[in-house]
Amino acid sequence: MQRILVTGGAGFIGSHLCERLLVEGNEVICLDNLFTGSKASISPFLGNRNFEFIRHDVINPIYLEVDQIYNLACPASPVHYQYNPIKTIKTSVMGAINTLGMAKRVKARILQASTSEVYGDPEIHPQKEEYWGRVNPIGIRSCYDEGKRAAECLMMDYHRQNSVDIKIARIFNTYGPRMAVNDGRVVSNFIVQALSKKDITIFGDGSQTRSFCYIDDLIDGLIRLMNSPAGVTGPINIGNPHEFTIMQLARIIIDLTKSPSQIVFRPLPQDDPVQRRPDITLAKKELEWKPKIELEEGLRNTVAYFSGILQNNQ
Numbered sequence: 001m002q003r004i005l006v007t008g009g010a011g012f013i014g015s016h017l018c019e020r021l022l023v024e025g026n027e028v029i030c031l032d033n034l035f036t037g038s039k040a041s042i043s044p045f046l047g048n049r050n051f052e053f054i055r056h057d058v059i060n061p062i063y064l065e066v067d068q069i070y071n072l073a074c075p076a077s078p079v080h081y082q083y084n085p086i087k088t089i090k091t092s093v094m095g096a097i098n099t100l101g102m103a104k105r106v107k108a109r110i111l112q113a114s115t116s117e118v119y120g121d122p123e124i125h126p127q128k129e130e131y132w133g134r135v136n137p138i139g140i141r142s143c144y145d146e147g148k149r150a151a152e153c154l155m156m157d158y159h160r161q162n163s164v165d166i167k168i169a170r171i172f173n174t175y176g177p178r179m180a181v182n183d184g185r186v187v188s189n190f191i192v193q194a195l196s197k198k199d200i201t202i203f204g205d206g207s208q209t210r211s212f213c214y215i216d217d218l219i220d221g222l223i224r225l226m227n228s229p230a231g232v233t234g235p236i237n238i239g240n241p242h243e244f245t246i247m248q249l250a251r252i253i254i255d256l257t258k259s260p261s262q263i264v265f266r267p268l269p270q271d272d273p274v275q276r277r278p279d280i281t282l283a284k285k286e287l288e289w290k291p292k293i294e295l296e297e298g299l300r301n302t303v304a305y306f307s308g309i310l311q312n313n314q
């Protein structure tokens with residue numbers, strides 16, 4: 001049994017991670033300021049004596065004795081990270097400093113939830129870990145992209161300077177049950193719109209691509225990375241390499257939900273990456289990991305989840 005801290009544990013990925021870590025018999029401390037996370041997503045674990053929730057903001061230091069830290073705290077949807085961009089970059093940078101300081105002090109292993117956004121709007125396709133990326137340092141996505149890049153830098157510097165045992169996961173677009181109805185990211189937006197018989201809002205012409213990873217596959221990859229040999233620090237891409245245009249995604253969701261919704265087009269936000277697909281050669285080699293759940297199967301589960309939520313809200 002390990003004592004494990006999950007910052008951002010009340011969010012979409014965090015709540016699934018807490019659940020899996022509890023099932024595997026660990027003690028889990030979930031730390032979250034509930035900016036985009038919710039008590040509802042962790043309420044099933046509150047009765048578990050191996051689970052604790054701490055309402056806390058990672059920009060402030062905290063002292064805990066733990067064996068492992070998953071640092072997930074940061075809003076991830078463009079709508080949410082652009083709501084208060086200064087807070088977003090502070091969360092990534094100061095959150096990394098505070099959790100790395102804790103890892104250094106108590107000799108815990110720490111995994112940083114980084115992102116495919118460190119590649120920006122990439123010229124290299126698919127994206128390999130050696131690629132340094134093409135990020136606009138002064139645009140509306142910079143608070144998130146540059147914050148995550150600075151967090152990777154801090155991870156590597158604490159590792160080189162203080163021998164902190166680090167892992168960096170570059171997570172590509174992940175979806176699944178427990179995304180918030182108002183999350184704002186494409187999969188939940190399209191499903192909620194389709195189920196509510198509202199227009200499906202495609203930004204731009206829908207030719208931009210993303211590669212969607214189902215939550216269970218991602219959690220498996222994160223836990224494998226955390227428990228990999230100390231020499232494996234990453235960064236390692238974790239995502240599903242099967243690439244779709246946003247138009248294809250809209251059509252698949254309309255088919256699966258048998259929705260009468262119409263597709264409408266809205267302006268493409270600034271710096272929206274044109275294409276994105278992970279090269280997962282490294283994850284296959286170092287972690288013996290690859291995703292198992294393809295888009296249609298994952299979407300069916302996600303549609304079933306949102307159907308239940310929307311019916312309960314009526």
Ligand code: NAD
Nearest residue numbers: 008010011012013033035036037057058073074076173174
């Ligand atoms: P999410 O918004 O559902 O979860 C983020 C959680 O962090 C929320 O519970 C939120 O309340 C909490 N949080 C935000 N700021 C905080 C702060 N200052 N102090 C404490 N808690 C704070 O998003 P998610 O999709 O679960 O993403 C989790 C992590 O994974 C994020 O770091 C994100 O950047 C990363 N990531 C996610 C994806 C994806 O597709 N889901 C892709 C790449 C990277």
Ligand code: UDP
Nearest residue numbers: 078184185186187189201202203208246272
């Ligand atoms: N998108 C869209 N309609 C929406 C939400 C998003 O067309 O209602 C597009 C968005 O412009 C982007 C892609 O879907 O090209 C993925 O967006 P998301 O916000 O999910 O994540 P990103 O990968 O851009 O961070």
